[in-house]
Amino acid sequence: MPFFPDLLKRIEFSVLMAAMIIAGGAYGFVELTEIARETTPHTFDTRILLAFRTPGQPDNPIGPFWMEEAVRDMTSLGSAAVLIFFTAVVILYLMIVRKPAAALFVFVSVAGGQLLSSVLKLGVDRPRPELVSHLADVHTLSFPSGHAMMSAVTYLTLGALLARIMPNTALRIYVLGVAILATFLVGASRVYLGVHWPSDVLAGWCAGAAWAMLCWLIARLMLRRAGDIDSSTPAET
Template sequence: MKSSVDTLLNRMEFPVLLAGLLIAAALWGFVELMEVARAAAPHAFDTEILLAFRHAGQPDDPLGPLWLQGAVRDITALGSSAVLVLITTATIIYMLLIRRPATALFMFVAVAGGQVLSSLLKLEVDRPRPDLVSHLVDETSLSFPSGHAMLSAVTYLTLGTLAARFLPDSRTKIFVLCLAVLVTVLVGTSRVYLGVHWPSDVLAGWCAGFAWAMLCWLVARLLQRRKVVADSE
């Protein structure tokens, strides 16, 4: 039994093994946060973090000058459906133009699948938006998980991994991947600052988005290794 396990581990590439472990950790985090979302009363860390973005005793008065509020609204727009659809469409068209249809299909499945999954999860948990502080933007959908956080993670991390394949050296690959993570973090944080999501909504969105993006990457890698999918040069 031990020898068979050792053989399996020897055959499995380290990036694949690491990706599997990260997916498991992200899913575990999402399940734990789902329990927080389903609780009758908001968790202490949710209320404390949400109020930390407001002046003490003034839940309708966000920290920072007026220009900061405008800047945060601009940042949160990077995770809006309109912007993500535009970016995804542009990427898909570019991949088709350079004759990489499998990569274009991968991008479409990753983002469209993430959108469907986000909508289903919102309906499953059915958590209302926070009413502890004022909302700086209008939102009408359910709160858990944060669609902006989840779809930003899916889209920008997928874009980052795709871009890294075409870059010449490790430094530029790391830069692009770090930039993708930074944008994802900023978008999620902006949702809490604007008062339209509990922090647990955003954390859950990051967990679900990261797990989905990594799962899509694993599937694409498996298909390419087995020659089921191959891009045209």
């Protein structure tokens, strides 16, 4: 049956990877939701959270004296103000270079991710961890981590968009690597500051990555038709 080999040849590797991330992210989020709904903290959560504190001193984070302030700077990369700024800059640039479809894709992906994050928080009424002191002000529910989810949505969306116009594979890997690194630093900073359980952050990453890749798959055909992104890679032009 030649149909299936021909079908696999027509499917790009990037599309397969995106589909795997969506499926894996959705599955991971569902599993982590069960942990978040438990009445007592999971051993996985407590061990990692306490690992960021000096033994026997839940108010004292590990690391040198300047670490706490540095981590607060890292966590600001996932704040609403910073993400809105980066998103607005990219959307404005895309409008200036007359790529309205790409600009709409960025807006819908980020705005939709924010709406989804708010809905998911209401679905699991999980309080913030009380096992250690909070080193940052927080006022919302704990699951999933909004910082982790929105940094994944924003940075992965922008990274995937920029990677499409990079002239070679090395630059595409670099751009996506920076996006992943920024997402990781934001999520890890939330655990270090004691404002999220590790499962909150993992769930945020899962949901954010799945949403970003879903938007990318949906927008991929639209962007090609609109001419905002070439259907061929730079090496083929």
